[in-house]
Structures are given as structure tokens and as C-alpha cells.
Amino acid sequence: MHNFDFKKPSSVTELTAMMTSYGRDARLLAGGTDLIVGMRSGNLRPAVVIDAKKIPTMVEIQLEKDGLTLGAATSCRRIWENRQVADIYPALIDSASLIGGTSIQGRASIGGNLCNASPSADSVPTLIVMRAVATIVSSRGTRTLPVKDFCLGPRKNVLADDELLLQLHFPPPPKHSGGAFNRFIPRNEMDIAVVNAAAEVELDSSHTRFVDVRIAIGAVAPTPLFVSEAGNAIKNKPVNRKTIDHAGDVAMACAKPISDLRGTADQRRDLTRIMTIRALERAVRRAGGTVTDD
Amino acid sequence: MTDYTTRITTVINGQEETFFCEPRESLLEILRDRLQLTGTKEGCNDGNCGACTVILDGVSVNSCCVLGVEAENASIETIEGLADGDMLHxxxxxxxxxxxxxxxxxxxxxxxxxxxxxxxxxxxxxxxxxxxxxxxxxxxxxxxxxxxxxxxxxxxxxxxx
Missing domain, CATH: 1.10.150.120 ([2Fe-2S]-binding domain)
Structure with missing residues (x-):
């Protein structure tokens, strides 16, 4: 591995000052599961590596009345180990507990997964349907942005050279709502999604009609996709097989997959439909509903 | 020429250990090459195989994907500390x-x-x-x-x- 300077700022102010002075020569270190591997392979050669984990805001889990706030460097394991978070935001746990394996999850951070901007990132569709908002800081100030607008292309995100992702905020889930994430891989664990999908549904008080539906799909376009068409297509429709299948069809039509070593474009289109349907089924169950056959 | 060497203090298997390392050295390299704790193995060196798994502050991690400099003030458990003297775990x-x-x-x-x-x-x-x-x-x-x-x-x- 090339040599580099290692910095450990203890406050956000110190960190943003470093980002301003080093700019694109610096890389932020959270879990290191992308950065350290990338540096060892020679793909990434930052002159300065800045460890963000000593800054409390970067690793805090705050569950309050106005929702959940996660420091961007919070590890996946600390998220899925948190029972309260698991009860209220189960879709987040679906994602956090299947990125890599246990010892990857002990390090890999939720913010890192987003900043890495992989089209197949397993947390991003979930963050999108949960309406997560990214807090972005630099020494110039703070701005917020919905996660659905964060990724620009493979390995490309909206952050300027002096900016960093500080936190992710999730609003409280509405009543009668549920969320879920799933993915297809050719084996059971430790693989990269061929296709993944997340859904969050809000049902009426009788749990028989969709009030609001959000669906996001991954590994089928240059970025994870928020497919509002698919969710809107089944708003106010009855919770049944036909409705859910229709959302699957619409999501499939929105996918723009490529063929690569993990799967063909045709297979990915088909999987988009199936993963969307399965995410919706589980989300409906978690919202207290039942998918009927009529 | 820049000297990147840093002094790091950790607790490894209950014993305080101090070592000098460059930021580019992984915890795995430190354990094996500087501290002669060769029970921890190098396999893929990119986080896929788990041969280098150690427990860092109570959480199992791939030590190939941790920098030695990150281990400052950390508590690390390796295979060498698993048995209690001659009594296997x-x-x-x-x-x-x-x-x-x-x-x-x-x-x-x-x-x-x-x-x-x-x-x-x-x-x-x-x-x-x-x-x-x-x-x-x-x-x-x-x-x-x-x-x-x-x-x-x-x-x-x-x-x-």
C-alpha cells in the first residue's frame, strides 16, 4: 500500500477544516471496507486519510420523537444490534444485516455504503424508501438533501471536494406502515446483489388499501433508482395480489439494466419484478396487512 | 523524506502493547510481523475470507481491513488469548x-x-x-x-x- 498521512480529528469543525485544506487529496475513513481494500489494490491513492470515528456526531444513533438520526460512520452492526431501531425501522435492519458478513458489518458504515455510490449498494434503496435525508457539511456550511438525489453514477455522488456526509435522518414511520428490503444473489450470503429492491407502504386503518407506497430498486441502472411510478401506480388500490403484481410490472419497466458477469439485462428485468413483489409482500405484512388473492 | 511512523498503545489479550507503525500497515501486519502473534492468518487480504478475524473492542473484524493506527487505545483479542494457559477454550x-x-x-x-x-x-x-x-x-x-x-x-x- 502507498504511504499517506493519517489524521484523527475530534470535532466536526476540525474535520471540515481538514477537508477544506486537503480537498480531493483526502479520503474519509469510516469502516474502511471499501477504502482500505481500494488502497491496497492501488485503485485509491489519497495523500491523507482522515479517520472520522473519533467524532461523536459521526457515530451516534439518536432515536427521538422526530425520527432517527444516524452518524454517517455508524457501523451496520451497531445499527442491527439496536433493538429499538430494529422494532421501528425493520427495513434498515434487512439491509444492515446482509451487507457482507458479520465481520464486515462490524466495520462497514451506513454512510460509507451511500457515499461509495455503488449501483448495487444494499442500503441505498432502503434509505430512499424510508425518505432518509442526508446532512452534508463543509466549512462553508450545512445543507440537506434527500438520499434519492445523492448518487449521480457508479462511484459518483453529489459531495464537493470539501464536503462530507455527516448524518442521515429518517422521519418516524407513519401509522399502519411497514418497510422491507430484499435482494437476489446466486448464493445465500457474502455476495453482491444481482438486483435488490426496497419498499415502504402505508395502509389505511383497515389495512386493506394502499395509502402511500415507495419503491426503490438497485443494480439495474447507474444509480439506485427511486421508482415513484411503481408506487404511485398502486396508491389507493386494494391490498391484493393483482395490485402488487402491477407494481412489480411497473418497476420492471423502469429498470435500465446492463448485462455483466453477475447477470443478463433480461434476467435483471425479471428479477426487478420479483424482488419488488417480495419487498412489497413483506412490507405489507409488517404494516399489519395481508396480501389476498382476489 | 516524510516519516510516517506513529507510536500506538493498545491492549492485546489483556496485556498492554505498544508498537510503532506506518499508517499503511494493517492491524493484521502489525499482529503478525511486529508483535509475532502469527496465530492470526492472512488469506485473501481484502475482507472476503475471514482467516484474519480478531475481536476489536468486542466486535469481530477482518484485521486485514483495519489500519494499525486505528487500534490506538483499542482492546484486541486474538487466537493467542483464547485458551486459559494450557486449558483450551x-x-x-x-x-x-x-x-x-x-x-x-x-x-x-x-x-x-x-x-x-x-x-x-x-x-x-x-x-x-x-x-x-x-x-x-x-x-x-x-x-x-x-x-x-x-x-x-x-x-x-x-x-x-
Missing amino acids: PLQQAFIRETALQCGYCTPGLLMAAKDLLAHEPLPSNERIRLWLANNLCRCTGYTRIIKAVAQAAKELHQKP
Whole structure:
């Protein structure tokens, strides 16, 4: 591995000052599961590596009345180990507990997964349907942005050279709502999604009609996709097989997959439909509903 | 020429250890090459195989994907600290009893990952053990005996007063 300077700022102010002075020569270190591997392979050669984990805001889990706030460097394991978070935001746990394996999850951070901007990132569709908002800081100030607008292309995100992702905020889930994430891989664990999908549904008080539906799909376009068409297509429709299948069809039509070593474009289109349907089924169950056959 | 060397103090298997390292050195390299704790193995060196698994501040991690400089003030458990003197840990005993190894290269990593599991979930199901150890590859055993050994050790540890 090339040599580099290692910095450990203890406050956000110190960190943003470093980002301003080093700019694109610096890389932020959270879990290191992308950065350290990338540096060892020679793909990434930052002159300065800045460890963000000593800054409390970067690793805090705050569950309050106005929702959940996660420091961007919070590890996946600390998220899925948190029972309260698991009860209220189960879709987040679906994602956090299947990125890599246990010892990857002990390090890999939720913010890192987003900043890495992989089209197949397993947390991003979930963050999108949960309406997560990214807090972005630099020494110039703070701005917020919905996660659905964060990724620009493979390995490309909206952050300027002096900016960093500080936190992710999730609003409280509405009543009668549920969320879920799933993915297809050719084996059971430790693989990269061929296709993944997340859904969050809000049902009426009788749990028989969709009030609001959000669906996001991954590994089928240059970025994870928020497919509002698919969710809107089944708003106010009855919770049944036909409705859910229709959302699957619409999501499939929105996918723009490529063929690569993990799967063909045709297979990915088909999987988009199936993963969307399965995410919706589980989300409906978690919202207290039942998918009927009529 | 820039001198990147840093002095790092950690606790390894209950003993305070100080070492000097460059930021580019992984915790795995520090353990093996500077501290001669060669029980921790290097496999893929990119976080896929789990041979280098150690417990860092109570959480199992791939030590190849941790920088040595990140270990400042951390508590690290390696395979060298698993046995109590000559008395093997129940996990080690179960691995021997069940022949849960052949070449043994993956064993230190598997044992540390399993120790972390049992510290948090004392009686995991076989499915849970499989899921937890998915980060640890073994090319010899086919895993069945490993799962059995971990389940046995769990029972034994659970029954201990």
C-alpha cells in the first residue's frame, strides 16, 4: 500500500477544516471496507486519510420523537444490534444485516455504503424508501438533501471536494406502515446483489388499501433508482395480489439494466419484478396487512 | 523524506502493547510481523475470507481491513488469548472433538468469530451459526462439523455455572 498521512480529528469543525485544506487529496475513513481494500489494490491513492470515528456526531444513533438520526460512520452492526431501531425501522435492519458478513458489518458504515455510490449498494434503496435525508457539511456550511438525489453514477455522488456526509435522518414511520428490503444473489450470503429492491407502504386503518407506497430498486441502472411510478401506480388500490403484481410490472419497466458477469439485462428485468413483489409482500405484512388473492 | 511512523498503545489479550507503525500497515501486519502473534492468518487480504478475524473492542473484524493506527487505545483479542494457559477454550475443545478442521488455516478466524457470536447470543440456532460464520471460508471441511462444534461449545458454555 502507498504511504499517506493519517489524521484523527475530534470535532466536526476540525474535520471540515481538514477537508477544506486537503480537498480531493483526502479520503474519509469510516469502516474502511471499501477504502482500505481500494488502497491496497492501488485503485485509491489519497495523500491523507482522515479517520472520522473519533467524532461523536459521526457515530451516534439518536432515536427521538422526530425520527432517527444516524452518524454517517455508524457501523451496520451497531445499527442491527439496536433493538429499538430494529422494532421501528425493520427495513434498515434487512439491509444492515446482509451487507457482507458479520465481520464486515462490524466495520462497514451506513454512510460509507451511500457515499461509495455503488449501483448495487444494499442500503441505498432502503434509505430512499424510508425518505432518509442526508446532512452534508463543509466549512462553508450545512445543507440537506434527500438520499434519492445523492448518487449521480457508479462511484459518483453529489459531495464537493470539501464536503462530507455527516448524518442521515429518517422521519418516524407513519401509522399502519411497514418497510422491507430484499435482494437476489446466486448464493445465500457474502455476495453482491444481482438486483435488490426496497419498499415502504402505508395502509389505511383497515389495512386493506394502499395509502402511500415507495419503491426503490438497485443494480439495474447507474444509480439506485427511486421508482415513484411503481408506487404511485398502486396508491389507493386494494391490498391484493393483482395490485402488487402491477407494481412489480411497473418497476420492471423502469429498470435500465446492463448485462455483466453477475447477470443478463433480461434476467435483471425479471428479477426487478420479483424482488419488488417480495419487498412489497413483506412490507405489507409488517404494516399489519395481508396480501389476498382476489 | 516524510516519516510516517506513529507510536500506538493498545491492549492485546489483556496485556498492554505498544508498537510503532506506518499508517499503511494493517492491524493484521502489525499482529503478525511486529508483535509475532502469527496465530492470526492472512488469506485473501481484502475482507472476503475471514482467516484474519480478531475481536476489536468486542466486535469481530477482518484485521486485514483495519489500519494499525486505528487500534490506538483499542482492546484486541486474538487466537493467542483464547485458551486459559494450557486449558483450551470450550470452542477449541469442541473443534478438536468434532474434527472441525483439516488444514487448520481458517480455524483461528473461525474460533474468534464464533467466540464473538457466543458472547452476544449464547444459544444460537444452527442457521444462525451458519449466517454468522458466512464471513469465514473453509475449503476443507464443508462446514458441517464446524457448525456442530460451535453448537456443542455453546451448550457447554451455557451449562457452566
